[in-house]
Amino acid sequence: MTDDDLLKLDNQLCHRFYSVSNAFTRAYRPLLQKMDITYPQYLVLLALWEHKQLTISALVEKSRIDPGGLTLILKKLEQKGYVHIQPSEQDKRVKQVVLTTKGKAAKAEAAAIPKELLCQIENLDMNELQLLSGLIDKLYCDLTHS
Missing domain, CATH: 1.20.5 (Single alpha-helices involved in coiled-coils or other helix-helix interfaces)
Structure with a gap:
């Protein structure tokens, strides 16, 4: 080339x-749109639905959202009533992000979203999607040296 x-x-x-x-x-x-959240906010909720509560640093690691961007996302989610941010009981300097009742209930509302999105992907079958996911993970590791 x-x-x-x-x-x-x-x-x-x-x-x-x-x-x-x-x-x-x-x-x-x-x-x-019906949940009044953005895609980055959805990523944060996905991580919290899986782990119930996380420190902000754990959320940065799981969501791969930079800390500055995550701070703004968490502020919006807190304003919308999905999460509450509180000091950790073990170390007051560490902040825990906890789902509110509304945040927990939103999981049921979001349950159909992955299937609805998959319906839009017509040119790849599940095997190809899994292969693609694995290749993207490898590429991410190469680019982040992780």
């Missing part, structure tokens, strides 16, 4: 991921 080829937009892997990321966000928007 020549230097000119390397600089063609169609040859940029990152552009494909950028485009797919935007397409995912657009696909999720109407599904999350």
Whole structure:
């Protein structure tokens, strides 16, 4: 591949991921609208539904959202009544994010979202989706050196 080829937009892997990321966000928007949450807020709720409560640093690790962005997301989720942020009982400097009653109840409302999104993916079967997920995880590890 020549230097000119390397600089063609169609040859940029990152552009494909950028485009797919935007397409995912657009696909999720109407599904999350009834809950009045954004996709990043949904990611935080997914982590909390799985683990009940997490420290902010654990949420950063699980969601892969940078700490500054996560702070704003948590503030919005708290304003909307989905979460409560409180000091840890073991260490008051550590903040715990806990689901509220509304946050726990939202899990049932969100249960259909993954299936609704999968219905929009027509060109890949489940085996291909699993393979793709594994490859993306490998790429993430390479790029983050983790």
